Amino acid sequence: MRCNYMEKVRVRFAPSPTGELHIGGARTALFNWLFARNRGGSLVLRVDDTDRQRSSRQYLDSIIESMRWLGLDWDEGPLVGGPFAPYVQSERLPIYRQEAEKLLQKGMAYPCFCTAEALAEQKEKFRRMGQPPRYTGNCRNLSEMERELQKAEGRSYVLRLLTPGDGETIVDDIIRGRVSFENRYIDDFIIIRSDGLPTYNFTSTVDDHKMEITHVIRAEEHLSNTPRQLLIAGRLGYDTPLYAHVPMILAPDHSKLSKRHGATAVSEYREMGILPEALVNYLALLGWSPGDDREIVDIEEMTRLFSLERVSKNPAIYDLKKLTWINGHYLRELHIDKVTAYAVPFLAKSGLISAEPGADEEKRLQTVIDLVRDRVKNLCEVADACNYFFIDHFPYDEQGIKEHFQKEGAGEVLKEIAAALEEVEPFEVENIKSALKQLSKKMGLKMAQVNLPLRLAVTGRTMGPDLFEIIALLGKEKVTERLYRACERFCS
């Protein structure tokens, strides 16, 4: 193991473009990013696309898009290049071939001609006998002549690593401490498939070495694979990086997070109106703790405070409730310019505004969003909560209609309110408020008896932001118009 406390830290995030960036991957990326930034090191983005069937360019694009949205940039990798290019594994095949050749030369790897069917059959046999499935090393001791013969016959083959079969391999994990694995449980696994493409354990080991990675920070599901990688590294004479296996994120039913548990992709959260600041904050707290009682930590603060020693060992269960709470917090605490910018696509999608609002519209938009932001949980709700500022034909709350419009004298009250408001000049919050107070007094009604029907007539809802602010913003004309309209429609 090399001593790397003096050298510059280099970490990597190596997603496989076989799906979108999910919550777990995003957190792994975040931890890598935080560690690199905290230590003034570099983050490498590497694309693990050796599964040619399932990998696609679209997924890569969406992963990149999600990382950008979260604010996680990388120093080397796709789009930015770097000294160890290429960063896409399917473009590094000659490198793996060369390393595999070295192993072959040293007799540390060998060709195996067993067919997939034969191996499956063998595995099934072991399973029936209640034994752990393993490769028995059929092709391990083939002579050079037999190998040549098989190849001459045109039989396809894979390359397997010659594993020691005894002794133990130690993973010195930063988060988990010393973990030892007995080598007798590790059989001769495949490093190059029959189509010539290398497997994950092999590419990962070769690239981590070639790219001079100092710390491998990844999900715990890779812990059991680490001794295999260490074995490869040992046979190739590589120094090995330090490892940190972060705990898994589990679904509420304690199983591995998957689509059936609802939203798992970062892009889905974006569409649900979650703010990137909130998702980053929530994800960071899932498995890492700043060491004190704070729950709201922005990314700069996290960067300052982050350390792998403070990452917990136990798996975390994913809980939307807390994310929702954090999102609400950022929604009302972030600068209004920022929230407005985030909200625009949502309002546009709902058909309330154009996708590129002009300066005047933008100003009004800010005022409106500022009014509704502290009573909603996400950007979709922002769009919904302020519809009446932009359209006249909004729906009315059914229950509200029954309670406030369809009872004796309701129409009269609405007309009185309209008449009173018509007199208000200038049409500003304080004036509106006192005019309505006077009216309620005159009619012998409680404030609520005036406000509730008024709110319903003007917004279609029984709840919402400060009524007087809404009225002032809407303007006299619209307000009185809506009052009369409600009267005609519901109070006949």
Added chain:
RNA sequence: GGCCCCGUAGUCUACCGGUUAGGACACCAGGCUUUCAACCUGGAGGAAGGGGUUCGACUCCCCUCGGGGUCACCA
């Protein structure tokens, strides 16, 4: 099944041999208010079980139980 990791309230966590076991989400009650939120105050709820070690264990060791991961020509 073998191997590996993990085990503080429903959930995320603090503590790293001596605390009335702290905070947050969620939950319940109250307050504030023109409504609903937000916000404030209060409340209920926790060391998986059993053995050790120790003057003293949530904390260290062992066993049991529980959860997860892995054992692919997926990553």
